Amino acid sequence: MIAGVLLTLDLIQVAEKARLRIIIVGAGLSGIATAISAALSGHTVEVIEQAKELAEVGAGLQITPNASRLLKYWQLPSSLWEAAAEPTKLTVHRYSGEVLAHDGAFDKSIRAKYDAPFVDLHRVDLQQALFARAKDLGVTFHLGEKIERIDFDSTTVYSVAGKRFAGDLIVAADGLWSKCREAFVGKKDEPIPTGDLAYRIVLNTEQITDPDLKSLVQNPEVHFWIGPGAHSVGYSLRGGQMYNIVLLVPDNLPPGVSKQAGSVDEMRELFVGWDPILNKFLTYVENVDKWKLMHHGEMEKWVNDKSNLVFIGDACHPMLPYLAQGANSSLEDGAVLGLLLGHMTKKTQLPRILRLYESLRKSRGEAIVRETFKQRHDFHMHDGEEQQKRDEIFLSQLGKELNGAFPSRWTCPEVQPWLYGYDAIKEVEKAVLENPDLFSQTSKGRQSFCTIL
16 A cells, blocks of 8 residues: 555656646637646646637537537536537438438437537537636636747747746647747748638527427527538527527628628528528528638648647638537547646657647548538539439438438438547547557556546
8 A cells, every 4th residue: 555655656746747837829619628638637727818808709519429528528517518409300401491311319319329419509608618617727817918929949928918928838729810820830821711601690589489490499409401502500509598500601701801790681682592491590680790711721730840839729720610520629639638748757758749649630630621621512512413413312311221421421320420439538548558658657647646636
């Protein structure tokens, strides 16, 4: 017993020597997820965010099992799950309303396959729950600090206000318009338009007077409407008290404009002739914004040569929303990075750990990006021969167990398991076992120590 206690104390002393001071740039989902995972691994974490407050803005998020299991693992409050809506069904409609695909037991099949739920959340609810958990773990947040420059020689971030934040590692979690990315490549690196834009809409049940629509909202399901050059998705939020609609259409915003107030009449005109149910929802929209959908080309690497800068989330793999994996893969990134850092026993391991993180995450992140473009193609077909062949595949399996490649990756038996079956925790455990020269056999990861102690 004494020997065991001495061994544990010895490991903790080694862990203390390996404790990093981590500076995370960006308090979005990827940044706060990394903060939680790194703090659980015993590191000191500071987060820099240019917004003055984490305000209640945003719309819905579809949290798939690959990420919902992480939220459970991080022990987010029960209030988050109470604010969730778990869809019982998932339906794909042709834009006119005809059902092309339908899973009438979606919630049950997802839980049975992946031992974790598919839930729809308001972005604010998730961000606030992550924020509260990070603060409970001792993470320090510096809000209202816009980044001016980064000194990689001293691992220091300087803000426009003149403050400096120095550490051992900088995590670039500052999204699509990443200043860290510009510092890394040494030039302006603006995102590229995809040719699409999004109208994002959130309706409250109080706004909806139609009893059929209200029932649809209060009994959560996911509905897709797919059509020529566009598609729409609708799902419930906050236990069926709100309805989130995203309309994805050709981009007509001026060059250089990423967001603009939209015309409700123009928006409705785009969906004339579409399913009456979708159009009934649109009659309740009073105002709307247009968001240009943008992306970046693949980065050659996610870690700099000095091994003191690492990229996560939209800063390195921004995703179109067509598979709802932008938030989910960002949470995966944060979990993997933090868990790997929990196995450090000396700081000299950091360069190899960061490159292991890159090898675990880069290929998957970029593969998901490519898959979103494939989903866009299959959902946006114009009427014609290709669309007819697609619909034949849909209808040939309607009401049957799906087999082989399927035009909707949301239930595709090939793509869905690859997306939803990913377990970041197990992936790290496997990587540690496969790299015995990097991780000593006595290192169990500091997140384990946090649980034990």
